[in-house]
Amino acid sequence: MVKSASGNFECGACGLRYADEKIAEKCEAFCTEHNACSLEIIRLAVKG
């Protein structure tokens, strides 16, 4: 999980960004474990 320049939190595995650090951590854990993203988590990603 990386903090991006825009102040969001980026999943180190898939690169999607989230406003919430905890969600980004969840995404990274899921991506790493399953080698795929969770649709439930992706829905919370920051657009753009």
Ligand SMILES: [Zn+2]
């Ligand atoms: Zn991810």
